[in-house]
Amino acid sequence: MTTLSVLDLATVGDGTTPAQALADTAALARAAERLGFRRFWVAEHHAMASVASSAPPVLIAHLAAATSSIRVGSGGVMLPNHAPLVVAEQFATLEALHPGRVDLGLGRAPGTDHLTTRALRRAAALTHDTFPDDVVELLGYFSPDRCAHPTPTPGPGYAPEVWLLGSSTFSARLAAALGLPFAFAYHFAPRLLDQALEAYRDGFVPSAGLLAPRVMVGVSVVCARSDDDARYLAGPSALQTLQRSVGRPGPLPRPETAAAYAYTPSERAFLGDALAGHVIGGPETVRAGLEELVRRTGADELIVSTRVHSLEDRELSLDLTASTWAAAAGHGMAGGSRPSLDSRDSLV
Secondary structure, three states: OEEEEEEOEEEOOOOHHHHHHHHHHHHHHHHHHOOOOOEEEEOOOOOOOEEEEOOHHHHHHHHHHHHHOOEEEEEEEEEHOOOHHHHHHHHHHHHHHHOOEEEEEEEOOOOOOHHHHHHOOOHHHHHHHHHHHHHHHHHHHHHOOOOOOOOOOOOOOOOOOOEEOOOHHHHHHHHHOOOOOEOOOOOOHHHHHHHHOOOOHOOOOOOOOOOOOOOOEEEEEEEOOOHHHHHHHHHHHHHHHHHHHHOOOOEEOHHHHHHHOOOOOHHHHHHHHHOOOEEEEEEHHHHHHHHHHHHHOOOOOEEEEEEOOOHHHHHHHHHHHHHHHHHOOOOHHHHHOOHHHHOOOOOO
16 A cells, blocks of 8 residues: 655745744644644755745654654755764654654755855765765664764664655665665656666665665645646746746745746746656546556655645645545555544644
8 A cells, every 4th residue: 555645845935934834834744644644744955935944853843743643754854964963863852752753864965055055064065975974874873782982862772764865866776775765756856766766676685674675756746626726726836946947036926926927838848847747636637647656666655745835725735635545446545534624623
């Protein structure tokens, strides 16, 4: 059974604030828990006007306290920005506070521009790739058998579930060599999906924590009551993708702004390629798209990212996605019964 999870970026929409975006993320985490999603991840980005999740460990602590059963974690922490010891202490603390609920997804990219990377004081990230060594060092801090100095406190024995994230074959091969679960970022790097998963499965070496390959695929999903409604709600994400590509970043546009934008033929062609892997439509369209992705990849888990302007539309998209997936033959949501958002108490 392929389970569903949620990736959120604490989206700052046009006319809103980072504080509201963070409050919306907490509300969405509670909604995802009620709907039976397996886990709720937030991603590290810096110096981006549309993303408020610049400090995943802080936000994860808040989300864990705001929920009771859903797994919470990073999708991911960009390890080149941080000393492995610091990350180990942060996530061991989270695991000690919320045992059995914390995930540590690790990314290789800095998640920002070079100037910001320098400001993060990790100059090595600009000169050579230390990611494999950093991952091994980080894993060592969680080992219950660790006796070397330094030994973080908490650390040994307080291990989150560690995933490697990637958009190419590099992290796929590293995850395979280390016997770690692997999550592929299909939502923004669709072309290398099949090659990366093949490299991961072919090279997998069983470890004490994982005896067989375990694959998660990240996918952008906008689900609404009809295909037309979904395309309208997905417009802001498409327009923002175009704006970023020409160096005009900003908050996520409103849907009416995106609908009024006059795309040139070349812009439409660019977006057709950039958004080729997105699943956008009514419940039946989304279910078919997700089922096809599972058939193609054999994924153990899909983690859905929904970039729309309002919290209400994000909640509706998760609700409809969960409903249509639970109804699909041979599939079901992890976690048992799934109450509808239409009958819930206020999540805000």
